[in-house]
Amino acid sequence: MSGISPVMEFLRTNGAKAINKNSYYSRQIDRPMQSCIFVDKSGNYLGSLRKSNVRWVRGHAYQTNYIETVNGLGQERDFTIQYAKILGQNGEKDVFIPEKITKEFTIKDKAGNFFKEVRERVVSSKLKQVGENTDDRYKIYEALEPIQYKETILSSGPVNK
Secondary structure (H helix, E strand, O other): OOOOOHHHHHHHHOOOEEEEEEEEEEOOOOEEEEEEEEEOOOOOEEEEEEEEOOEEEOOEEEEEEEEEEOOOOEEEEEEEEEEEEEOOOOOOOOEEEEEEEEEEEEEEOOOOOEEEEEEEEEEOOOEEEEEEOOOOOOEEEEEOOOOOEEEEEEEEEEEOO
16 A cells, blocks of 8 residues: 555545535544545535544644545544654754654455555654653654654555454
8 A cells, every 4th residue: 555545546536625524522432523525526425534633642642534435445544643852953943843653544445355554754864862851741852964754664464354
């Protein structure tokens, strides 16, 4: 599943546009959610998106997105983001950056088969750790070069659901 997922490809090919955006509270997963539906240029229904609001736990952010399309494709995306604080230099402000992002994609194809891919995106620039927040929420670094990222695929393949 390299590059764009089949779900996103279907929506882009059909010129999907998000409408009817709303927020609600889901009792099933006990958290606030947002949703919308996708339509093509003629207004025909293409699918729907439901996503949880970002949850923050000790310097980490978590979010889950569910996308279902009219042709039977489905996708669930789970994001886990670990933040770091980069100290400003030469009078610049301190900034918070995603130190590590873990993305899990689960795709359902038209035949009902499931495929899962786990990707990790980490800072590849040279950083010098200068401390840790007292609440153990995030690490504090000094950037020795401009911030760059490297993304790797940790696992990929079919799964049983």
